[in-house]
Amino acid sequence: MRPSPIISAIGTGALALGMSIAVAPSAGATTLPAEPTTDDVAATMEEALERDFGLTPFEAEELLEAQDAAIDIDAEAAEAAGDSYGGSVFDADTLELTVHVTDAAAAEQVEAAGAEAAVVDHGHETLAGVVEELDAAGGADGVVSWYPDVENDTVVVQANDTDAAQSLIDSAGVDTAAVEVEQTNETPELYADIVGGDAYTMGGGRCSIGFAVTDGSGNEGFVTAGHCGTVGTSAESEDGTGSGVFEESIFPGNDAAFVAATDNWDATNLVNTYDGDNQTVGGSDEAPIGSAICRSGSTTGWECGTIEARGESVSYPEGTVEDMTRTDACAEPGDSGGSFIAGDQAQGMTSGGSGSCSGGGTTYYQEVAPVLDTWGLDLVTS
Known part of the structure; x- marks a missing residue:
């Protein structure tokens, strides 16, 4: 029986979370990565943002601090807005969090929590409902994906063939006022079938470890694709x-797995x-x-980007997966299962996508928190 539609990333990728196995970049390495100091840990993502976003050290630090604050503000604003909560968007340029509400009366409570408020017609729950109706229709050849575009309060259907997209919309019987068709040349594929690199076989x-976890009995292991x-x-x-x-393993529909360590595989929080x-x-x-x-990821290393959308359904040749998170962080075959992280907060495991790190592209990941909840796993954080 499939867990709730939480799990949907298809990954390929790298040994992201250190375990007592080959986690160093070079092939054949067998030693654990050195334990970082607090200052080193703070610098790792900051330095990557400086490189990939063109930020100064101060700007990178400011961005991470603002994002940390936005996470807390978003939770408070969602509680204040109640049923009127329509989703949220963080602007990495202005460092502002905008919370959408479907009732203008809730805007004042949202602003009191420290966020900007915007009144929208649909909101994330309505958009998610449209996505579910499209999921039920089963997809169509020429249609790449469909996802709730929270920022623009619409569901975007991406397709190589716009007629195929319209056919999907018609067969699903969804409200066309809530849907936008976008033509794309992307052709998502899985990133899991390359042998070699420093991951697990x-x-x-060969695939890659996502994050170290323990199960309800205290047994160690990791989540992956x-x-x-x-x-x-x-x-x-x-x-x-x-x-x-x-x-545990699910694919397609969702795309997540739990690998239990049976011998000499010790978890770390790295x-x-x-x-x-x-x-x-x-x-x-x-x-x-x-x-x-x-x-x-083991193929392309440490790369950064931006979270573009959540709840996206992606049509792969092997089947459709639901509730993926879309990013513009690049990845390539061999990066499957690797870690996505914001600051020190685990976000998900690398899935599939389109493009490359030489030309840019789209990468999807499986949200980690719902995976933990579904299978009763605990993230290793110390």
């Missing part, structure tokens, strides 16, 4: 010293930044749309 394939293995599939660390087995340093994981609070985010 399963048979002749479901398309990397079915229940019962054996997994092995890159150096061959650690082993595990897939105890993400490999591929520069000789590491980022620690402190929790899994969800960053607002518009937030800066960084990704760790």
Whole structure:
């Protein structure tokens, strides 16, 4: 039975969260990454943002501090708005959080919480309902994805063929006033079928660790992409010293898995930044749309981008997956399963996408928090 539609990222990717296996960038490495100091940890994402966003050290620090504050403000504003809460968007340029409400009367409470308020017609729940109706219609050849565009209060259907998109909309019977068709040349694919790199292997394939977790009995393991293995599939660390087995796995529809360590695989709270340093994981609070985010992957290393949308349904050749998060952080085949993180807050595991790190592209990830909730797992944070 499939968990609630939380899990939808299809990944490929890198050993992002350090375990006692090969986590260093070079192939064949067998030592744990060095424990970073607090100052080193703070600098890792800041330095990546300086590089990828063209920020000064002060601007990078200011951005991360503003995002941390926005997470707290968003939670308070959502509670204040109640049923009128329509989603939120963080602007990385102005460092402002805008919270949408479907009732003008709730705007004052939202602003009292410290956010800008905007009154919208639909809101995220209505948009999510449209996405579910499109999901039920089953997709169509030539249609790439559909997602709630919270910022513009509409559902965007991306397609190579706009006639196919219109056919999907008609068959779903959704409110056309809430839908916008966008033509794209993207063709999403999975990133999981490259052998080699410093991740974990399963048979002749290779995927990557997302985040270290423990289950309800205290057993250690990690979350990763479901398309990397079915229940019962054996997994092995890159150096061959650690082993595990897939105890939970879902794909397609959702795309997530839990691999339980069975021998010599010790969990840490580290993400490999591929520069000789590491980022620690402190929790899994969800960053607002518009937030800066960084990704760790064994093919392309440590790359950053922006959260563009949540709740996107993506049509892969292997099947449609729901509730994906869309980013413009680049990735390439071999990056599957790697960590997406904002500050020290775990966000998700690298999925599939389009494009490359030489030309840019779109990458999707599986939100980690709902995966933890669904399977009763705890993120390792110390």
